Amino acid sequence: MKKIDGGVTAAKGFSAASTAAGIKYKDRMDMAMIYSEKPCKAAGTFTTNIVKAAPVKWDQEVVAGSPYAQAIVVNAGIANACTGAEGYGYCMETAKAAAETLQIPENAVLVASTGVIGMQLPMDRITAGIRAMAPKLSDTLEGGTAASKAIMTTDTVNKEVAVEFSVGGKTVTIGGMCKGSGMIHPNMCTMLSFVTTDLAISKELLTEALREDIKDTYNMISVDGDTSTNDTVLLLANGMAENPEITEKNEDYEAFVKALNIINETLAKKMAGDGEGCTALFEVKIVGAETKEQAVTLAKSVITSSLTKAAIFGHDANWGRILCAMGYSGAQFDPESVDLYFESAAGKLQIIENGVALPYSEEEATKILSEPEVTATADIKMGPCSATAWGCDLTFDYVKINADYRS
Template sequence: MKQIAGGVTAAKGYEAASTAAGIKYQNRTDMAMIYSQVPCVAAGTFTTNVVKAAPVKWDQQVVKSGAKVQAVIVNSGIANACTGSEGFGYCKDTADAAAAALGISAAGVLVGSTGVIGKQIPIEKLTAGVAELAKKKQATLESGQEAAKAIMTTDTKEKELAVEIEVAGKTVTIGGMAKGSGMIHPNMCTMLAFITTDAVISKETLQKALSEDVDDTYNMISVDGDTSTNDTVLLLANGMAENEEIIYGSEAYETFTEALHVINEYLAKKIAGDGEGATALFEVKAVGCESKEQAKILAKSIVCSNLTKTAIAGHDANWGRILCAMGYSGAQFDPEQVDLFFESAAGKIQIIENGTAVNYSEAEATKILSEPEVTAIADVKMGEETATAWGCDLTHGYIEINADYRS
């Protein structure tokens, strides 16, 4: 496996574009297109929130139908959530506009939206934007990067990655882009991720690969405990690498899923670290657990604790908050057996041993917790299973961003 430059246009046959449609934002791009030169099989995972945005419902329908997909249209600024039949109709209007502009079937157009909930999309601006995107689409790495920028809302930076693998002597590429900064919580978190590959793989196998990996990547991040109405991860495969078909359970499948995991974990961590107002990526490793489920519950509980997140913001080794979060998680463990460590680029320090504080240096702990990426390692000494969750610190900036988000 090799990391390469680019994102959604790194794989063969994919083009992208961005444009400023003026949907909410002024003087910046707010629409993006991903286009495949040939039809793709598609897989998707979506929010578990009962309140689902219109694009989520549309995409679920398209993915379930088995239709070959050739384009994805995404807008930022307005989420098209809680907009009723009118909002769902705008998804169809978007697909129809893309079909007309690109000469493809509307049944194979996926859509995505992110932004303010409850507002109707200005559909005339959206369809005009689709026509512009169709004219501007290119296969360059730069067009992929600009597409990643166009889907940002409160994000501070674009998020993209691409890797290459070998499958039976053929080079297969996987590339992705994502957005997400707030309303991020495990269970498909407002986050959107779009992944493209030129692999030859069936729709069923592609869906298994995505579904199996989401639990260990996007579902292990949290910024604020709010599960969005719009969470969507879409994975397209156009087969242009001309590799021998990747079969579920084969060695090639293992290679493919390892590469997919690299993409998903990278994007998930970038979302977590770019949380609204955040100054640090906060990683939590639960180790020495008796089951994977126990490890995930403990890691998630710590990373979601607002008191712990504010301690990280203050570079304060307030370990009692972590032990407390473990205690109310629902997982069973012996608190008098827990060891806790903090780690960053500045070093590693043990804070508690067997549930009580060791004689550590507060100054050294503060130095370690002052880095832009900080890890807490909780060892319950019950087994060999581990899990990792990602979040961020909680600062005044989060309140400032969200107090006036609609304006």
């Protein structure tokens, strides 16, 4: 198993395109299309926010009820959330336009939107964008990369990854792209992730693999504690690797699960590390937990603590904020048994032992916390379980970005 260059076009049969439709942005690409030359098994996970955007509702129906999916149309700038029946109707219009252009069924088209909540889509621009993209569909690395850039909103970098592995003597490829920078606190942001693979696998196992993996990947990141109306992860498998179809949980299934985890964890960390205004990816590991649930609760409590995030921004080893966040998480543990470490490319330093501060160099701690990727590890000494969560620091720029986001 190895990482390779690429994203959603890495797997056989998948192509992508992008265009500047002028939906909200006037100076950049803002629409993307992903297409498979063969019908795909489709799986998806979606926001648990009660307020769900129209594309989420449309995709839930397609994933659950359609025999297959073959295309995804994405726009940036307008979220098509809180738009009522009109907004849902625009999802239908988008699917119809794509179906007519690509010569596939309407219920084989998935749609996604990201951007400002409450605005209606300019359908003349959406349909024109679809017609513009179809002839430009490309299976090249460049085509996939351009698509990953077109779906960005406040993201500062595009996000894509691909992996190759072997199943039944066949080379299988899985690749993905995502966007997400603010309103990131998945519970399955505006977080969108699209993963494609040429693996042959049953829809049931494809769905189970995705639903299980998001628990340790997308659901373990947080930028600002806000769960979006539009969170969507879509996974398409077209079977063009021609491996024996995976219909049971065997070694081939486990290989796919491992590859899917690499894709999803990489994309999740890219989003956390590109949080709005952030300067550092903040990783929190809880080890020595009695249960996985306990470890997850503690880790997520720390990465969502505004005070802890601010301390990371200030490169300040204010470990009391971490213990405090663990203490109000709702998980039970003995604070007088906790060991805490800070670690980065600049080194590793133990800060507390059994809940009490150790003598340490503030200068060394600041050096460690000044790196672009910082890890805090808390050992609570209760058992064999662990969990890792990812977030980012909280900066002045986060407030600036979100104070005038609509304008």
